[in-house]
Amino acid sequence: MRETAMQRQKTSSWLNIGSNFNTMTWVLIPVAIAINIAIGQIVVLLKLPVFLDSIGTVLVAALCGPWAGAVTGALSNTIWGLAIDPNALPWWPVAFFIGLVAGLCANAGLFKSWWKVVVTGFLVALTAATISTPIAVYLYGGITASGSSFITAYLLQTGQGVLQAVFSTSFLVEPVDKITTCMLAFAIVQGLSKRFVARFPRPENVEAEGGANQTQLYIAVGVVVLLVLFAAFMLRNVLGG
Amino acid sequence: MHERLSFYIKRDSALHHLNPLTKLTLVFGLVLISFLSPWYWTPHTLLMLVIIPLSFIGKVNREFFRAFLRLILPAASFLFLMQAFFQPIGGHVIFKIWFLDITQESLMFAFRNAIRIIVMVSSFTLFLLTTHPSELMSDLTRRGLPGQFAYVIISTLQILPQMQAKAQTIISAQRSRGLDTQSSFFRRVGSLGPLVGPLVFGSLVEVEERAIAIEARGFTSTHTKTSLYDIPDTNLDRTIRWILIALVILVIALKIWLS
Amino acid sequence: MNLQNVTYKYPLTETPALQNISLQVNDGEFVAIIGPNGAGKSTLCYTLAGFVPHFFKGELTGLVEVAGIESHNSSLSEWVLNVGLAFQNPFNQISGAKYTVFEELAFGLENIGIPREEMKTRVEDAMKLTGISDLAERSPYSLSGGQQQRVALTSILVMQPKVLVLDEPTSQMDPIGTREVFGVIRRMAERGMTVILVEHKVEWIAQFADRVIALKDGQIFLDGTPSEVLTSPLLQENGFGISRYTSVARKAIEMGLWKKDRLPITLDEAVEGFSLLNTDETSS
Numbered sequence: 001m002r003e004t005a006m007q008r009q010k011t012s013s014w015l016n017i018g019s020n021f022n023t024m025t026w027v028l029i030p031v032a033i034a035i036n037i038a039i040g041q042i043v044v045l046l047k048l049p050v051f052l053d054s055i056g057t058v059l060v061a062a063l064c065g066p067w068a069g070a071v072t073g074a075l076s077n078t079i080w081g082l083a084i085d086p087n088a089l090p091w092w093p094v095a096f097f098i099g100l101v102a103g104l105c106a107n108a109g110l111f112k113s114w115w116k117v118v119v120t121g122f123l124v125a126l127t128a129a130t131i132s133t134p135i136a137v138y139l140y141g142g143i144t145a146s147g148s149s150f151i152t153a154y155l156l157q158t159g160q161g162v163l164q165a166v167f168s169t170s171f172l173v174e175p176v177d178k179i180t181t182c183m184l185a186f187a188i189v190q191g192l193s194k195r196f197v198a199r200f201p202r203p204e205n206v207e208a209e210g211g212a213n214q215t216q217l218y219i220a221v222g223v224v225v226l227l228v229l230f231a232a233f234m235l236r237n238v239l240g241g
Numbered sequence: 242m243h244e245r246l247s248f249y250i251k252r253d254s255a256l257h258h259l260n261p262l263t264k265l266t267l268v269f270g271l272v273l274i275s276f277l278s279p280w281y282w283t284p285h286t287l288l289m290l291v292i293i294p295l296s297f298i299g300k301v302n303r304e305f306f307r308a309f310l311r312l313i314l315p316a317a318s319f320l321f322l323m324q325a326f327f328q329p330i331g332g333h334v335i336f337k338i339w340f341l342d343i344t345q346e347s348l349m350f351a352f353r354n355a356i357r358i359i360v361m362v363s364s365f366t367l368f369l370l371t372t373h374p375s376e377l378m379s380d381l382t383r384r385g386l387p388g389q390f391a392y393v394i395i396s397t398l399q400i401l402p403q404m405q406a407k408a409q410t411i412i413s414a415q416r417s418r419g420l421d422t423q424s425s426f427f428r429r430v431g432s433l434g435p436l437v438g439p440l441v442f443g444s445l446v447e448v449e450e451r452a453i454a455i456e457a458r459g460f461t462s463t464h465t466k467t468s469l470y471d472i473p474d475t476n477l478d479r480t481i482r483w484i485l486i487a488l489v490i491l492v493i494a495l496k497i498w499l500s
Numbered sequence: 501m502n503l504q505n506v507t508y509k510y511p512l513t514e515t516p517a518l519q520n521i522s523l524q525v526n527d528g529e530f531v532a533i534i535g536p537n538g539a540g541k542s543t544l545c546y547t548l549a550g551f552v553p554h555f556f557k558g559e560l561t562g563l564v565e566v567a568g569i570e571s572h573n574s575s576l577s578e579w580v581l582n583v584g585l586a587f588q589n590p591f592n593q594i595s596g597a598k599y600t601v602f603e604e605l606a607f608g609l610e611n612i613g614i615p616r617e618e619m620k621t622r623v624e625d626a627m628k629l630t631g632i633s634d635l636a637e638r639s640p641y642s643l644s645g646g647q648q649q650r651v652a653l654t655s656i657l658v659m660q661p662k663v664l665v666l667d668e669p670t671s672q673m674d675p676i677g678t679r680e681v682f683g684v685i686r687r688m689a690e691r692g693m694t695v696i697l698v699e700h701k702v703e704w705i706a707q708f709a710d711r712v713i714a715l716k717d718g719q720i721f722l723d724g725t726p727s728e729v730l731t732s733p734l735l736q737e738n739g740f741g742i743s744r745y746t747s748v749a750r751k752a753i754e755m756g757l758w759k760k761d762r763l764p765i766t767l768d769e770a771v772e773g774f775s776l777l778n779t780d781e782t783s784s
Contacts, residue, residue, distance in 0.1 A: 023460055026389045027452045030397035030596065031444050034404035042408060042436055046429045055441075071393075079397060082248075082369065086362035087316045139354075149323055188441055196449060198511050198557075375599055388611070396596035399641065450592035453551060457585045458595065458608030458655060462577045465613050469606045469620075 020065030020103075024199045029068065032056030033076040040080070050177040053080070057099045058124070058185040062111045063200040066103025073099035090139050094132045101127040102182065106205040114220035117186040121179030128178060129170035136166050148173045179224055248308075248369035256299030256367075260478040261377040262384065268364045270485035275360040278492050279499050281349075284356040292363050301370040305363070308370075313362050317355045324351035374398055380472045388466050392455075404444060411439055501525045501548065501663065501694070506562035508543060508552055517543040519718040521562070525696070525711075527662075530689040532705040532726075533698045534740060535715035541698045544715065545587075545667040547571070548696055550579025567662040581612065584656035587667040590648035593655075594640045601643075602627075602636040605655050612659070626658040630684045646677020653684055663694045670701065702743045706730055706765035714740060731763035745770035752777070 033056060040053030057076060061069025073095030081089030105111065105120040148169050155165035189197065197203045251257075256264070271291065275284040296305040325347050333345040378391035415435055501524070508518040517540045525531055535541050546552040550569070553560040554576040564571035567582040586593065598604040602623060609619045627633040630650050635643065640651055649669055656664070666685065670678040678701070686708055689695045699705055705712060705726060712729040714722035716738055722729045729735070735742050745764045752758040757777055764770040
């Protein structure tokens with residue numbers, strides 16, 4: 001089918017919601033949601049201090065686009081809330097924006113090598129912290145049914161403002177989770193055949209550049225470890241200070 | 242074996258006969274009213290006088306209470322405790338635990354928030370208990386929801402239990418190979434790979450064939466879609482919906498007027 | 501259907517999956533396609549159903565005309581109304597969008613906007629045809645492989661296509677499932693539907709197909725009646741499977757015992773041929 005230059009320009013605009021969705025997208029989304037929930041539950045089983053419940057969302061965002069990712073996140077969150085833990089329900093905007101931002105980063109070429117994926121993870125974490133703070137504050141007064149609320153509570157007791165305390169908590173907790181999530185999603189995409197990936201709306205988002213090799217992986221892991229140490233250090237300062 | 246993820250219980254009740262959109266409006270109405278109403282005791286009243294009686298009208302009271310005790314109450318209680326103990330509000334200290342001051346204001350605040358969440362979740366639960374997903378999606382599609390969304394939701398509901406069963410199999414298999422959920426942190430992190438890998442890749446390969454299969458059945462056809470079932474929408478339904486909308490507007494008006 | 505000089509390359513590949521294929525099929529013919537793995541059988545099926553190139557993209561040259569639709573001037577939605585496609589894995593052909601078999605069968609009809617009453621009639625008739633009326637209220641996921649494959653076939657038949665393209669529908673079935681599925685296919689062929697069937701089970705094809713096409717490396721290798729193609733010595737030389745009856749009869753020829761002119765491809769022909777072995781009659 002011939003495509004005019006204008007049509008091509010139109011489909012590359014990130015505002016073109018429809019371009020995110022072809023039949024493969026619609027079939028992928030349920031699988032991605034199921035992946036989100038299954039891995040999220042496995043992580044609880046393994047008692048790891050992360051959520052990892054957005055891997056599917058990031059996967060869809062990278063392969064299909066920001067809006068598909070956003071839809072995946074929102075639906076995933078809603079279904080988790082209705083079937084597993086009702087406390088998850090009000091957080092759907094967070095999941096929505098995780099998908100949206102991950103997709104925008106992928107569109108901007110930030111899903112093509114390990115270190116770029118780390119950057120994406122960081123940006124997604126920032127988004128998650130930003131969006132979740134007002135929800136936590138308005139709906140729950142800052143204290144949610146989550147373990148990290150203990151940190152928030154302590155910060156509050158030391159006199160910090162509510163918004164600040166909640167944001168600080170998120171900012172300490174999210175990066176590890178979201179960077180790991182994005183890296184795992186990247187690993188999954190690299191494991192898929194090129195023919196398969198080509199069927200989705202945005203296969204170019206995940207064309208690995210030279211950087212998708214072992215050395216880069218170690219660098220990326222190193223960055224994550226540094227971040228974790230940094231977060232722990234900040235935490236100790238904040239709490240013990 | 243649960244082939245599908247669905248709360249729906251098939252009964253013959255007034256609630257079951259209501260149009261799905263009406264029930265959905267009811268849920269949103271209850272949630273909005275409980276969250277926006279300026280009167281402190283609104284959520285509690287709604288729970289006692291509306292939601293619980295409705296569970297009896299819908300003949301799903303046993304399942305409702307089971308879900309309530311298993312799912313809703315624990316979550317809300319945890320929330321209540323967290324907020325009561327860690328929200329520094331007001332000065333009327335009732336008692337102290339360790340370094341925490343428990344004030345009356347905190348208790349009241351936490352109590353209302355917990356009940357609000359209970360109202361939200363229990364009204365959704367009631368909705369899900371009395372509405373079949375197919376019915377809901379058919380009705381929404383008829384009213385303009387794109388067919389693809391309906392597809393995604395129902396497909397997810399059916400895939401989830403299959404995925405969980407798959408995960409169970411993989412976990413059991415790994416357990417027999419020495420997976421230990423009590424072992425060291427690093428070993429647990431390492432075991433994430435062998436668990437996640439097969440699960441994810443196994444599910445992704447199906448995507449292409451399924452896409453072809455639904456395309457072969459007109460999934461992207463541009464014809465106006467028809468529906469196998471006719472979901473009735475009675476005058477009673479319409480009346481209920483309008484009353485609910487009016488109530489919500491009233492509550493919003495009250496809130497603005499009183500603030 | 502009419503294919504002329506069709507060559508097709510999947511995106512991101514070097515070698516064409518189909519090379520210079522030319523083939524004509526008349527209405528109502530039952531054509532079987534055989535070939536080793538990688539020969540391009542599935543690609544040919546996709547081409548006959550319009551998924552190549554509309555779903556898979558890639559480069560398609562040559563003329564492809566099926567049921568009056570030409571591949572270069574059409575959209576996939578026209579194709580699915582006229583050509584039905586079913587493939588190996590029955591589980592992946594379940595849409596996932598419906599909770600009962602009846603609804604699953606109606607899924608395609610809802611998509612193309614068939615009125616409700618006609619939908620119900622079509623589904624009921626199709627179920628009777630394929631013998632799955634008793635499965636109507638079951639969940640598609642609770643069925644056996646053979647049952648699922650019959651549901652998949654029925655859900656295609658319900659769309660009333662002019663041509664049926666089947667890509668190894670019994671590969672993943674147990675013997676009972678295989679028999680059930682072949683039963684349905686045979687009934688369709690007898691009713692005059694044009695059927696294209698990719699199969700490895702040569703003995704069955706020998707009995708029921710009008711025509712056999714052997715595909716290798718993306719090209720048509722042999723094209724003729726079952727007895728012509730399936731007894732050709734070229735088959736074995738090129739890695740195709742042949743029927744047991746044929747191979748045993750070949751042995752008989754080597755030993756100088758076979759009295760008939762032709763090699764058997766079906767059980768009946770084999771019985772007939774072997775029953776002459778110990779007599780002094782000759783027959784042709």
